[in-house]
Amino acid sequence: MAISTGSDSDEVLSEINITPMVDVMLVLLVVFIITAPLMTNAINVNLPDTETTVQIQEPKKPIVLSINAEGKIYLDKDEYSLEIIQQELESRKAADPELRLNLNADEAVNYGTVAKVMVLIEKAGIDRLSVVTETGG
Template identity: 90%
Template sequence: MAISSSSDSDEVLSEINITPMVDVMLVLLVVFIITAPLMTNAINVNLPDTETTVKIEEPKKPLVLSIDAEGKIYLDKDEYSLEIIRQELESRKAADPELRLNLNADETVDYGVVAKVMVLVEKAGIERLSVVTEAGS
């Protein structure tokens, strides 16, 4: 009497069982969550009080030069005309030789206005100019 197999095809079953892999990953995640706070190398020490030897100065905030959609120019929150802005920048540069300037220009403002303002900044002797933008997605 001949014994026959119920499956006549020789196909290989090629499915990956990911359940054990997910189980291992979840166990590892739990282990890392529990052990991460314990791995800090900080030792609690009561430090002695002493007198200050050198005072570290906080960095100064940069001056903000803004141009809105209508082309109005603002230095911090004060509005200036294009003709007066150079004198104001020169006086602030004279008061602070390390003056830093952030330029915020609306994306709809005419490029010519932004270019004129940048030339005035250069003529005022300000060398530290940052053009501020927003990171797109």
Template identity: 60%
Template sequence: MAFSTQDSDEVLSEINVTPLVDVMLVLLVVFIVTAPLLTNAIPINLPKTEAVAPPEQKDPLVVSLDGAGTLFLGKEEIQPEQLEGRLADAKARDAELRVQLQADDGVNYGEVARAMAAIERAGITRLAVITAR
């Protein structure tokens, strides 16, 4: 603590932060202790229901590029020029069509970009790019 003497008329300009730190630590302990108690403050008996099956989702259409740059739609090998037309036909049959794009990490990025552009031109807005962890 800083004490001033009676014979000195100078103003003490140092702030003692120790009491502030003590108060903040006490508040922190109070919040740590009370926070878990706040989550179960109101006891509620929830009604029992029967399990409901989740809505059925259609499998996405998979567009794949292997290491050699060969393009596949599902399991079928196609030419890059055919991709946009085939996807547009699939989009016409299903307005909620989802597409997954998988590409080997050795494929030139230009091939992947061309496939993505064809998917966009076909009107597909739900595209997922699949990667390995």
């Protein structure tokens, strides 16, 4: 549809006014926002009781290797020296091939100590290692 500008020339203005289209789209958006929560199918169901079946085994808790600020190494809560920690990790890995290890190192400990321990963990064949940190603000 052509719109006349009302001037003396017989030129036709061929621009599309998109304001009504934007208004319609905004109204549709508001309608969808209001009706979307009503369209969820949250049905409360009272489930029946049954007999227990095979339980899924939870993964074992990881072993915690901690290094305190003085550089002392603890495996769970037992203290070990740097020289024998690899043998202890190897024996635990042999007993449990799926061994997981959490490494907790104090932020004040020397980086070299942590690096040496990580190399010993790798030499012991442990490939499931988590380095535990603390998130703060």
